[in-house]
Amino acid sequence: MTMPSPVLIIGCGALGRELAELKRLNGWSHVTLRCLPAELHNRPERITPALREAIESGRREFEHIFVAYADCGSRGDIERLLAAYGIERLPGAHCYEFFASGRRFAELAGAEPGTFYLTDFLVRHFDRLVRRGLGLDRHPELMRNYFGNYRRLVYLSQANDPALDEMACAHARFLGLEYRREPCGFAPFNQAVTERIIRWRS
């Protein structure tokens, strides 16, 4: 049996834990995972240059590269960069779509456009990325600017963890939004990543 070609996944730090879990569950010993800082999401124009650097560095060592980013507010810049290298990425505009699956996400967004979404990662790092990242700790008066038009918070849950559920509920209270938990599991995300990795293995 031949060893599969080495694969590099360059991922968003917000997906690091989930990607590592997929690697473990699937026994992908030939897959190397490198993550960029999740904070880049607060300045999306910086994602593409950071990705270019990671790709340039990685292509010297790896035959296959997969990018675990969606468009992530890059105005199509990530797509254009990856097209130039012939590299694929996760589908959709942002990670909510592939965690929930595109169809389910469209239903949620259609039912209430004023929905703020959290994933497991964002629930865990809410204080750093939302409360402090948006300056709400220092300037609570900005709450209205950011969240004045939102009505509810939907937690797109990957792990079935009551502690995370409780934290997400507290975040909703902090933002003054109705709370709803949407159990998503890993299946949609697993499928989006695995179908590429399996293809290279054959």
Add this chain to the structure above:
Amino acid sequence: MSKPADAAADFNLADLPDGELVEQMFDDLYDGLADEIAEGTNILLARGWDAKRVLDEALVGGMNIVGADFRDGILFVPEVLLAANAMKAGMAILKPVLAESGAEPVGKMVIGTVKGDIHDIGKNLVGMMMEGAGFEIIDLGINTHADTYIAALREHKPDILGMSALLTTTMPYMKVVIDAMKEQGLRDRHVVLIGGAPLNEEFGKAVGANAFCRDAATAVEVAKRLIQERRVARA
């Protein structure tokens, strides 16, 4: 960009000569100090500055620095919002004075976030900076249907229609609005500007907008240029 802490207690804006006061207002806008901006605005008006000069030299001048530093990655969204809130405090004082002066607006703009989308931070910044540049703004708010845009175009007859979207799922609605304008024979009467995080110039061309505007400062520049071009073409 702020007053030294030990001097702050004794600091009095009214003691500063005009030039230094304007410089200080730039700093206060940068730091998002709404009360200080309101105070500085009142002081300049009391010294006989006309409202337009206060707006142009103190407020818009200060916001241009904020905009440039945001573009360069020196400032982040929270600081820009605080600065915008401070500018609003000054604008609230100047607007009635400007209205009384009877000065003609540079142009008129109807603006709104498209159907299905509730994000309005960018739209509000554009509206405020356009107002600061002398435009009259009719803000339709969020989740705006094509019928509402069309009705506003017929009622207000603006020079410009501005549409905003933050989501890839809602941005295609801009084409729905532009197509409705075409069907009703309105498209050629208005400049259409679009903006929002997932948009780019290619998308603007594809949906038939006159221009995509990357940020609020760009929107002001483009709006002024296109209105001028249309007026020259009609003359």
